[in-house]
Amino acid sequence: MASFKPWRHIPPLLIATGQAIGGIMPFWDPAAAIRAFGLPEQIATAHPAQLSFMIYGSRATIIGVAMWISYLRGRLRTVDLLMALNFYGSATDAYTCWLEGEIGKAWFRGLLAIFLGGWGLLGVTAGA
Structure with a gap:
């Protein structure tokens, strides 16, 4: 069994919290959520975009709540699997921002996709 290393838990818990809480922002201010997205x-x-963003x-x-539940259990x-699967979502986010000419946001989201996917695939949280 791997020894407990707290630094391994910081990125997934930040992502889980960001998704769990950030995902409700479109319900009270969808325009601001879309702007924050980039x-x-x-x-x-x-x-129509605001309605779609509420669904998103x-x-x-x-996903954020599922990560927290998995972590607490x-x-x-x-948790690592969900991090790896977040690669797809973050890569799609990057591509969408790129298509809309938001190049800086696209690069940020693309690098985030690589980080999240790599973290999960390597099993860093679990210490694999």
Whole structure:
């Protein structure tokens, strides 16, 4: 069994908290949530985009809560799996920002995708 190393738990808990709490932001201010995501103003103020972002937010919250539940139950391999699966979401976020000309946000989200995916695939949280 691997020894406990607190630094291994910081990134997944930050991601879990960010998703769990951040995912509810579109319910009270969808335009601000879209802007915080990094998409341009014409998307932030479009009603159909706001509705879609509320749907997106609910799924982000589900993933964040699932990560917290898994962590609190000691299922660190599941936390790593969810981190690895976040690669897809973050890579999609990066691609979407890129398509909308938000290059800085796209690079940030792309690097985040690599970090999250790598963290999970390597099993860093569980100490594999």
